[in-house]
Amino acid sequence: MKLTNIKYIFLKEVRSFFNSPVAYIVIVVYLAILGWFFVSNLFINNMSTLRTVFEMTPFLLLFFAPAMTMRLISEEKKSGTLEILFTKPIEEYEIIAGKFFAAWALYFFTLLPTLCYYVTITLIGTLDAGTVIGGYIGLMLVGAVFLAVSVFGSALTENQVVAFIVSLFIVFGLFMLDKVLFYLPISLANILEYISVDYHFSNIARGVIDTRDIIYYISAIGFALFMATSVLQRRRWA
Amino acid sequence: MSILVENLSKLYGDARAVNDISFEVHSGEILGFLGPNGAGKTTTMRIITCYLSPSAGSIKVEGHDVRSDSLAVRKLVGYLPEQNPLYHDMNVLEYLEYTAQLQGVLPPLIPKRIKQMVDACGLGEMKHKDIGQLSKGYRQRVGLAAAMIHDPKVLILDEPTSGLDPNQIVEIRSLIRDLGKQKTVILSTHILPEVQATCNRVIIINRGKIVADGPIEDLQRSLHGGEKIILEVEASANQSFDLIAVQLKSIPAVETVSLIDERNGTKKLSVETSDATDIRKELFQLCVQKGWGILELHRVQTSLEDIFRQLTSDSTK
Numbered sequence: 001m002k003l004t005n006i007k008y009i010f011l012k013e014v015r016s017f018f019n020s021p022v023a024y025i026v027i028v029v030y031l032a033i034l035g036w037f038f039v040s041n042l043f044i045n046n047m048s049t050l051r052t053v054f055e056m057t058p059f060l061l062l063f064f065a066p067a068m069t070m071r072l073i074s075e076e077k078k079s080g081t082l083e084i085l086f087t088k089p090i091e092e093y094e095i096i097a098g099k100f101f102a103a104w105a106l107y108f109f110t111l112l113p114t115l116c117y118y119v120t121i122t123l124i125g126t127l128d129a130g131t132v133i134g135g136y137i138g139l140m141l142v143g144a145v146f147l148a149v150s151v152f153g154s155a156l157t158e159n160q161v162v163a164f165i166v167s168l169f170i171v172f173g174l175f176m177l178d179k180v181l182f183y184l185p186i187s188l189a190n191i192l193e194y195i196s197v198d199y200h201f202s203n204i205a206r207g208v209i210d211t212r213d214i215i216y217y218i219s220a221i222g223f224a225l226f227m228a229t230s231v232l233q234r235r236r237w238a
Numbered sequence: 239m240s241i242l243v244e245n246l247s248k249l250y251g252d253a254r255a256v257n258d259i260s261f262e263v264h265s266g267e268i269l270g271f272l273g274p275n276g277a278g279k280t281t282t283m284r285i286i287t288c289y290l291s292p293s294a295g296s297i298k299v300e301g302h303d304v305r306s307d308s309l310a311v312r313k314l315v316g317y318l319p320e321q322n323p324l325y326h327d328m329n330v331l332e333y334l335e336y337t338a339q340l341q342g343v344l345p346p347l348i349p350k351r352i353k354q355m356v357d358a359c360g361l362g363e364m365k366h367k368d369i370g371q372l373s374k375g376y377r378q379r380v381g382l383a384a385a386m387i388h389d390p391k392v393l394i395l396d397e398p399t400s401g402l403d404p405n406q407i408v409e410i411r412s413l414i415r416d417l418g419k420q421k422t423v424i425l426s427t428h429i430l431p432e433v434q435a436t437c438n439r440v441i442i443i444n445r446g447k448i449v450a451d452g453p454i455e456d457l458q459r460s461l462h463g464g465e466k467i468i469l470e471v472e473a474s475a476n477q478s479f480d481l482i483a484v485q486l487k488s489i490p491a492v493e494t495v496s497l498i499d500e501r502n503g504t505k506k507l508s509v510e511t512s513d514a515t516d517i518r519k520e521l522f523q524l525c526v527q528k529g530w531g532i533l534e535l536h537r538v539q540t541s542l543e544d545i546f547r548q549l550t551s552d553s554t555k
Binding site (some may be wrong): 004008009079083086087089093184 | 284287288289291292309310313315317319321323324325326327328332336337339340342343364384
């Protein structure tokens with residue numbers, strides 16, 4: 001494991017996010033949509049809470065995560081630059097990890113401005129710090145799962161549109177699992193509930209950080225990145 | 239031994255792109271890889287550089303196996319891929335820095351290596367430009383600079399001069415010749431004069447098989463059956479080609495005579511001999527004797543082009 005290789009790939013990808021319109025479009029559009037819902041609900045509900053941020057973001061991420069990551073690997077395949085990466089003395093998982101962390105960093109910069117809402121609300125009311133911290137940790141973890149899955153989607157194909165749609169499909173499935181539980185027998189429902197991203201998020205967003213939820217997130221991220229790495233390895237060694 | 243290829247095969251589905259080839263390359267050798275499109279040149283190079291894995295057989299680069307010791311091989315090899323893919327949104331310096339980092343060049347040495355490569359490849363004026371804005375010739379230089387950034391022992395260049403103008407081609411060839419003194423270079427091309435100009439050994443492959451391997455002079459000699467002489471004569475109108483041909487064939491060594499061109503009473507002929515005897519003197523005397531004016535008389539060397547065509551055409555029929 002060479003952290004320096006992951007760092008080099010990470011820095012290159014972050015730079016190319018911010019050298020292209022991608023980063024700015026993601027940040028601006030996310031804040032515009034979120035801001036509209038946040039402000040319009042705030043005075044109607046008349047409650048000092050960041051619930052809008054925590055409820056809307058996973059939903060917006062269904063589209064933003066595949067959009068942020070769709071070019072990460074598929075573009076390298078299409079333009080042939082994967083041949084450059086593959087003939088350098090670096091491992092496939094270093095490529096995947098560097099790219100994943102770059103997307104996660106972009107997501108972090110996207111969430112960062114929402115701290116303005118926190119500041120605004122603490123000025124006019126009181127906020128429970130525990131739920132806010134828990135909520136943000138939860139958002140970072142949900143985002144990481146969606147981004148890791150979308151990196152896998154991008155590794156599957158050289159077509160960015162296909163990468164986007166495949167990732168959206170998987171991510172949507174993970175998001176919806178705990179919303180269809182009524183229709184299922186209890187034994188199956190428990191399993192699906194455990195796999196569902198949103199179920200674990202709702203625990204953390206209440207301010208309760210349980211190791212079971214953390215383990216779920218880390219294993220989901222790890223599994224998605226492992227799958228993405230396998231896709232790349234198959235390409236070389238098949 | 240710098241590169242050792244043994245019984246290498248590569249299958250794509252049922253198609254055999256490379257079929258049981260073996261060769262070795264010594265350090266300090268510049269090996270030209272020649273063959274028609276689809277012969278397996280690029281596939282072989284991609285396997286040596288670890289982009290693809292072999293279906294059968296083994297390759298060792300400086301003693302490291304491409305399968306079991308792939309990272310070590312990739313550290314030693316500098317590679318310019320066929321289509322020269324580059325990141326168009328990076329500028330030249332950023333790209334060279336990135337490749338140097340990934341190749342494992344020690345960080346304190348990176349600025350110096352970049353400067354050397356920028357100078358060697360003539361990129362000084364373009365170093366702050368985005369690669370996407372560069373012309374094809376400059377992109378090719380960026381690709382070469384990136385391939386050599388870590389001062390590799392082995393350099394694999396897949397069509398290094400494609401897209402360059404004649405001046406640049408001459409520059410790049412002399413750069414490759416200089417490099418070849420200390421390094422092992424394999425370059426592929428289908429431009430035949432390029433091999434004659436840069437390589438000291440050539441391998442010709444066709445349909446995944448090696449059809450010739452050796453120094454260029456050896457290949458020329460081994461395939462050199464007879465000589466070919468071009469003769470242009472001015473003969474009076476009543477001297478038809480057939481008549482001239484019969485006269486020429488009276489010289490013992492002459493095997494075939496064929497007409498290349500005929501205009502205004504001059505005839506351009508190609509005279510081929512069965513062995514390597516020089517018959518120019520006899521031809522001259524015959525012409526003088528018959529009163530034909532000689533406009534042109536010269537010997538044609540069997541070029542690499544002829545060798546190439548002889549070796550690669552019969553099996554594609």
